[in-house]
Each structure stands twice: as C-alpha cells, then as structure tokens.
Amino acid sequence: MNQELLTPLLILSAFLFFTGVYGFVTRRNMISMLMSAELMLNSANINFVAFNKFLYPGKLDGMFFTLFIITIAAAEAALAIAIIIHVYRQTKSIDVKDADQLI
Amino acid sequence: MNTILGLIPVEAFLFCWILLILGLKISGKNSGGLYVNLLLLGVLVAIGLVAFPAPNAQFGDLIHVNALNRFIRGLLYLGTFFIVIQSSSWLKKHDHAAEFSILLLVVLSGLGLMVSTGNLLIFYLGLEMASIPLAAMASFNLTSKMSGESGLKLILSSAFSSGFLLFGISLIFGLTGTISIAEIPVNLANSTLALIAMVMIFSGFAFKLSAVPFHFWTADVYQGAPMGITAFLAIVSKSSIAFVFLTVLFPILSAIQQVWPTVLIALILLTIFTGNIFALRQSSLKRFLAFSSIAQVGFILMGMLVPSEKAAVSVLYFLVVYMFSSICIFGVAQWLEEQTGKDSLSNFKGLYKENPFAAWSVALGLFSLAGIPPTAGFFGKFFLIGSGFQGVSVWYVVLVGLNMVISLYYYLKIVKYMFMNEVIEELEKPQMALPLKISLGIGMLAICFLGLSNWIVNHLSNLF
Numbered sequence: 001m002n003q004e005l006l007t008p009l010l011i012l013s014a015f016l017f018f019t020g021v022y023g024f025v026t027r028r029n030m031i032s033m034l035m036s037a038e039l040m041l042n043s044a045n046i047n048f049v050a051f052n053k054f055l056y057p058g059k060l061d062g063m064f065f066t067l068f069i070i071t072i073a074a075a076e077a078a079l080a081i082a083i084i085i086h087v088y089r090q091t092k093s094i095d096v097k098d099a100d101q102l103i
Numbered sequence: 104m105n106t107i108l109g110l111i112p113v114e115a116f117l118f119c120w121i122l123l124i125l126g127l128k129i130s131g132k133n134s135g136g137l138y139v140n141l142l143l144l145g146v147l148v149a150i151g152l153v154a155f156p157a158p159n160a161q162f163g164d165l166i167h168v169n170a171l172n173r174f175i176r177g178l179l180y181l182g183t184f185f186i187v188i189q190s191s192s193w194l195k196k197h198d199h200a201a202e203f204s205i206l207l208l209v210v211l212s213g214l215g216l217m218v219s220t221g222n223l224l225i226f227y228l229g230l231e232m233a234s235i236p237l238a239a240m241a242s243f244n245l246t247s248k249m250s251g252e253s254g255l256k257l258i259l260s261s262a263f264s265s266g267f268l269l270f271g272i273s274l275i276f277g278l279t280g281t282i283s284i285a286e287i288p289v290n291l292a293n294s295t296l297a298l299i300a301m302v303m304i305f306s307g308f309a310f311k312l313s314a315v316p317f318h319f320w321t322a323d324v325y326q327g328a329p330m331g332i333t334a335f336l337a338i339v340s341k342s343s344i345a346f347v348f349l350t351v352l353f354p355i356l357s358a359i360q361q362v363w364p365t366v367l368i369a370l371i372l373l374t375i376f377t378g379n380i381f382a383l384r385q386s387s388l389k390r391f392l393a394f395s396s397i398a399q400v401g402f403i404l405m406g407m408l409v410p411s412e413k414a415a416v417s418v419l420y421f422l423v424v425y426m427f428s429s430i431c432i433f434g435v436a437q438w439l440e441e442q443t444g445k446d447s448l449s450n451f452k453g454l455y456k457e458n459p460f461a462a463w464s465v466a467l468g469l470f471s472l473a474g475i476p477p478t479a480g481f482f483g484k485f486f487l488i489g490s491g492f493q494g495v496s497v498w499y500v501v502l503v504g505l506n507m508v509i510s511l512y513y514y515l516k517i518v519k520y521m522f523m524n525e526v527i528e529e530l531e532k533p534q535m536a537l538p539l540k541i542s543l544g545i546g547m548l549a550i551c552f553l554g555l556s557n558w559i560v561n562h563l564s565n566l567f
Contacts, residue, residue: 017270024263040266047273056280065224072231080258083242087251101249102323
C-alpha cells in the first residue's frame with residue numbers, strides 16, 4: 001500500500017474542515033452556512049476513510065462510520081433546508097441578519 | 104436472549120408505537136387528545152420496561168445494558184412524561200399532535216441508544232437521533248417567526264458542533280485504530296495530536312451541553328421554542344449529555360489528564376459567572392431560565408474535575424434533583440404563559456394571592472436551584488463542590504460560593520414577585536388541570552424528600 005498518500009489526504013481534510021469553520025462563521029446566508037457545516041462533516045469522512053485504508057487495512061470501523069455519517073448528514077441537510085424554507089416563508093429572506101426576532 | 108432485539112426492548116416498543124401513531128394519522132384520525140394520550144401511554148410503558156429488572160448484558164461492544172444506564176433512562180423518560188403532562192393542553196390544540204408525538208418518541212429512542220452505548224459510532228447515532236428531531240420540534244409553533252428561527256439556530260449549531268465532534272473522533276480513530284470506548288484509553292498514547300482530538304471532542308460536547316464559551320445558541324433557542332420543548336431541552340436533553348459526558352468522555356480523557364483540570368476549572372468559573380450575570384438582567388422568562396440553566400451546567404461540570412465514583416454519584420444525584428426542581432418551575436411557567444400569552448417574568452407577579460399552590464411549587468423549585476439548605480438542591484451542590492474541589496485551591500470554592508450568592512438575588516426576585524407584589528392586570532385564571540397539579544405535587548414532594556433522606560444516594564452508589 002502506498003503510505004505516502006496518507007499525508008496529502010490528511011492535509012486536504014484539515015483544509016476542508018477549517019474552510020468549513022471559516023465559512024460557517026463568516027457567511028451570512030443560511031444555505032452557505034449549512035454547506036459549510038456539511039463540509040466539516042465530509043472532512044471527517046475523508047479522515048476516516050484515509051486512516052482505515054492506510055493505517056488499519058484489516059478493519060472496517062472507519063468505513064462504517066463514514067457510511068453512517070453520510071446518511072445522517074443527508075437527514076440533517078433535509079431538515080435544515082425544510083426549516084430554512086419555513087423561515088423564508090415568514091421573513092422573505094435567507095439572510096441570517098433578517099432572522100433577528102430573538103434578542 | 105442474545106439477539107439485539109432482546110437487548111433493546113424499549114427501542115423496539117417505541118418503534119412499534121411510532122408505527123401505530125403513524126397508522127392512525129394516515130387513516131385520518133385528527134383529534135389532538137387521542138395522540139396526547141397515546142404518547143403518555145407510550146412513555147409510561149417505556150418507563151415500565153426500563154424499570155423491569157433485567158440482567159446486565161451487552162451486544163458486542165455496541166450496546167451495554169446495566170443498572171446504571173437503566174436508571175438514567177428511567178430518569179429521562181420520567182422527565183419526558185412530566186413535560187408531556189404539563190404541555191398537554193398546548194399539544195391538544197395543535198393541529199400536528201401526531202407528528203409531534205412521533206418526533207418525541209424518536210428522540211426518546213435516540214436518548215436510550217446514546218446513554219447505553221459502548222462505542223463511539225452508536226453514541227454518534229444516538230446523539231443525532233436525539234438532536235435532529237428536536238430542531239423540528241423547536242419550530243413547531245408554525246405561525247410564530249420566533250419559533251422557526253429557534254429551530255434554525257438549533258439545527259445549524261448542532262450540525263456545527265457535530266462537525267467538531269466527528270473530526271475529533273476521526274483523529275482518535277487514526278491514533279488508536281478503534282472506536283470502542285473500552286479500548287481507546289489502552290491504545291491512546293499521549294501526543295499533540297491526541298490533545299487536539301480531545302479538545303475537538305470536548306468542544307463538541309460543550310456545545311451540546313451549552314457550557315461557556317459555546318453557549319451562544321442556548322438563550323435564543325430556548326426563547327423561541329414552545330415552552331414544552333424549552334423544558335425538554337433544559338431538563339432531559341441536558342441531563343442525557345451530562346451523563347454521556349461521564350461515561351464516554353471520562354474514560355477517553357485519560358490521554359490529557361495533566362491539562363484537563365486546569366482547563367475545566369477555568370471553564371466552570373466562566374460558565375457559572377456568565378450564566379449568573381446574564382440571568383440578572385433578563386426580563387424574558389425563557390431567557391432567564393436558559394441562563395440559569397447555563398449556571399447549573401457549571402455546577403454539573405464540577406463533578407467532572409476528579410474522576411471518582413463519589414463524583415459520579417454526586418453528578419447523578421444533582422441531575423435527579425435538577426429534574427424535579429425544573430419541572431416545578433416549568434410546569435407553572437407554561438401554565439402562566441398560556442393564560443397571559445406573554446413570555447415575561449412579570450407573569451409571576453401576585454401569583455400567591457391567586458394560586459398559593461402554584462406559588463409554593465415555583466418557590467420550592469427556585470430554592471432548590473439556588474441551593475437553600477432544607478431542599479434537595481443544597482445537598483446536590485454540596486456533594487458536587489465537596490467531590491469536585493479535592494486538592495485545588497480554596498479560592499475556587501470561594502468564587503463558586505460568591506456565585507451562589509449572586510444567583511440567590513435573581514431567584515429570590517421571582518419569589519418576591521410572587522409573594523409580595525400585587526397583580527398588574529387582572530386576568531381570569533382558570534383552575535389548573537388535575538394532572539398538572541399532580542406533577543407539581545410530585546415535584547415538590549421529591550424536592551423535600553430527596554434532601555432529607557439518604558435513600559437515593561445509597562441507591563446511586565450501589566449502581567457503580
């Protein structure tokens with residue numbers, strides 16, 4: 001197995017994770033914030049698969065974890081978009097600046 | 104029985120119950136009362152199934168069933184039962200009572216999975232099962248802008264914190280090659296990467312527990328959500344996360360044992376101070392309860408300073424007391440909110456003249472949260488401080504004591520509103536429904552009884 005591929009994969013996943021964190025705290029569009037959060041979840045997926053493939057080829061734990069994360073992230077995105085549409089119907093905007101009823 | 108169904112009878116039952124409610128809804132039955140009664144019955148049967156004595160068992164390392172997690176499940180389901188009773192009048196009038204019941208049952212089975220886990224995968228599954236439907240429930244007041252916004256903030260912050268949690272878990276998997284909670288401490292060596300992973304997992308947990316500095320979502324979500332969901336988030340959700348903190352995070356924290364207490368003491372003081380100081384200046388009832396619950400989280404975290412059996416017992420005892428105290432307050436708060444239609448602390452003004460029973464129930468709950476001696480809350484805090492602050496400077500204890508004085512100010516302010524102020528506007532307040540009265544009565548009895556008798560502490564120490 002080509003071990004040298006592990007480091008670039010980890011750098012990629014760390015880059016994706018912090019892109020997600022940065023996007024989540026700077027973007028003011030609800031959909032963009034959701035996308036950033038999904039990016040964070042997917043960077044964990046890359047980590048799991050890379051570790052499983054290169055460090056522990058005999059195990060399946062990481063692969064299974066990835067499958068479950070993909071499923072749960074889909075459920076989370078579905079509900080989040082439903083709520084965003086619900087909020088949009090009331091405020092006619094998907095900017096979080098306009099969701100300011102609670103202070 | 105060695106099958107997985109034999110291990111999770113509660114989840115199996117809840118699943119069948121969800122199908123039943125779904126079937127009734129599809130067949131066109133639309134009476135709110137029916138679904139509320141079905142929901143109450145379902146939760147009651149779940150409590151019965153948990154209380155039924157069963158031998159310890161486990162399915163691989165995925166799910167453990169033992170006396171300890173059966174106890175905490177019973178506690179969580181009991182809290183849910185009381186909350187449903189207290190919000191039943193709101194729920195009966197809602198058009199979507201069936202959907203609400205289904206979501207709540209899903210949350211309950213998720214909580215069950217989460218507290219009986221022996222594996223980080225099942226833990227994550229349970230956590231998401233228990234937090235995704237809650238976001239839908241928080242936006243359940245469909246006509247209110249605030250409710251939708253509350254759900255939005257809950258789902259986004261929960262996705263964000265899951266990201267941290269998962270990234271930390273993936274690093275742990277890379278370091279140890281396992282996700283079983285029992286095997287991780289054995290294989291985890293002390294390294295910088297382990298420290299980073301731990302910090303990420305801890306941040307994920309602190310988000311869900313709403314410890315400062317990860318508390319920003321709490322007040323907004325609590326304020327916008329319907330009162331029943333606010334109560335559920337503050338009581339059931341929080342207790343379950345605190346319990347998982349004890350069982351999941353503690354064993355794998357051994358990797359950073361040398362920095363852990365320092366970080367945690369700073370967090371505890373920050374949490375208690377922030378919670379108390381912000382609670383002082385709230386006029387909204389739900390925001391007030393949110394910040395007071397943040398301050399209580401600080402006390403719960405105190406039990407996590409020293410990993411010992413005594414500390415674990417005191418955390419569990421505090422969770423029991425916290426549940427009963429909060430139920431006394433939230434029950435009356437919800438009843439008042441339905442009368443006045445406002446979410447304001449002035450709802451409490453002159454309550455004693457109109458309904459002495461409700462006033463005493465809130466007063467006892469507040470005394471217990473503040474930690475005034477004859478009530479159970481005093482002993483809860485006493486045990487936590489006693490077991491947590493072993494071997495650290497006495498100044499921390501002084502600072503925490505100072506905070507208890509600050510919290511007395513705002514808790515007693517409400518007691519003053521109830522007993523000494525006049526009613527501002529005369530509203531016709533109907534009698535309380537009998538189930539609500541019974542739930543408040545049980546809460547009050549528990550607050551007095553749990554403080555005066557040592558039965559529950561003995562029972563808890565036998566669980567370990």
